Amino acid sequence: xxxxxxxxxxxxxxxxxxxxxxxxxxxxxxxxxxxxxxxxxxxxxxxxxxxxxxxxxxxxxxxxxxxxxxxxxxxxxxxxxxxxxxxxxxxxxxxxxxxxxxxxxxxxxxxxxxxxxxxxxxxxxxxxxxxxxxxxxxxxxxxxxxxxxxxxxxxxxxxxxxxxxxxxxxxxxxxxxxxxxxxxxxxxxxxxxxxx
Numbered sequence: 001x002x003x004x005x006x007x008x009x010x011x012x013x014x015x016x017x018x019x020x021x022x023x024x025x026x027x028x029x030x031x032x033x034x035x036x037x038x039x040x041x042x043x044x045x046x047x048x049x050x051x052x053x054x055x056x057x058x059x060x061x062x063x064x065x066x067x068x069x070x071x072x073x074x075x076x077x078x079x080x081x082x083x084x085x086x087x088x089x090x091x092x093x094x095x096x097x098x099x100x101x102x103x104x105x106x107x108x109x110x111x112x113x114x115x116x117x118x119x120x121x122x123x124x125x126x127x128x129x130x131x132x133x134x135x136x137x138x139x140x141x142x143x144x145x146x147x148x149x150x151x152x153x154x155x156x157x158x159x160x161x162x163x164x165x166x167x168x169x170x171x172x173x174x175x176x177x178x179x180x181x182x183x184x185x186x187x188x189x190x191x192x193x194x195x196x
Contacts, residue, residue, distance in 0.1 A: 079144070081168050084154030087147045091138040096155060101133035104159070112159040120156075120163055127152045 012018050051057050088096075088106075095103040104111035115123055127148050130136035137143045138151070146168055153163045 082147050084150030087151035091140045106158050109160040
């Protein structure tokens, strides 16, 4: 038997047919791309992102970030001291809720018993100055000593103590200074008047 009957014959037999086939292939691809682009650009787009150029959307994007949930605080205003629970939640809970780095867990009466035996003043001193792995003021230097004391009382009372929460110190009164200046003013005016 001869192998002539099993040969595969190509549709392209001459170079001219090859050029026509390649050109036709590229022509079909180019026409397909043109039709796809015209379909995408002429059909109306609906859904997310269609209102991106509206005046409201542009205004929302240009609005300052400071308006998103930030509260401006007057630096010259009198400071409002936080309650013990707020200080505990913001600063102390990270370590004292989990017992991280050897911190006694809040609510664990056994772990706090030896500390209560040292007294409130020692607990407060350790909280303000720091001890072992605990940094001073729990790592928040912006806390006032009264805020730290309130957090110590809150944590201690949750763990079996019965400490009284410290009161905020009385604000420095300007009345004594004003009284001294008013007392001095009449004496000064009387001196020159008596001299005439």
